[in-house]
Amino acid sequence: MIADEVAKYLTSLGLGTYGVDVFCNKMPDTPDECVCLYDVNTWRYQPGSALSMDHQGVDIEIRTNDYQSAKTKYKLIHNNLMAFGGYLIAGGQLVTHVDCDVAPNYVGCDQDNRYLWSSRYRLLVESVGDVYRL
Numbered sequence: 001m002i003a004d005e006v007a008k009y010l011t012s013l014g015l016g017t018y019g020v021d022v023f024c025n026k027m028p029d030t031p032d033e034c035v036c037l038y039d040v041n042t043w044r045y046q047p048g049s050a051l052s053m054d055h056q057g058v059d060i061e062i063r064t065n066d067y068q069s070a071k072t073k074y075k076l077i078h079n080n081l082m083a084f085g086g087y088l089i090a091g092g093q094l095v096t097h098v099d100c101d102v103a104p105n106y107v108g109c110d111q112d113n114r115y116l117w118s119s120r121y122r123l124l125v126e127s128v129g130d131v132y133r134l
Contacts, residue, residue, distance in 0.1 A: 005089050015076060033066075053126060056123045062074060062115075063114050075104075077119075082098060082099070105117065
């Protein structure tokens, strides 16, 4: 899936350290300030099933003690992902386009009273090795 590649891309931009405050598919209890990316389903363009392109989704969650810092970090993430085209990481999948399904939004606090923000992005990714696709 794509969450791991997006996480590594974001860390290459200086938005955190992979495995320290940027995680994939499971947000740990610590640290208080972190980002977690999840592989998710997303809507797909109906005629696209015959093309060698896949729609892959990624949810991005930010947890923080500072409401404003979450907004600032999301703005950086959003600005670097929107309409991205190319390889997120060397040797990764070819992403032809990124779009936002759910804009960054505040979803409440967790059990430890830390702010939680969430968003969802859809990535159009070139599929490789599909015998029955165009």
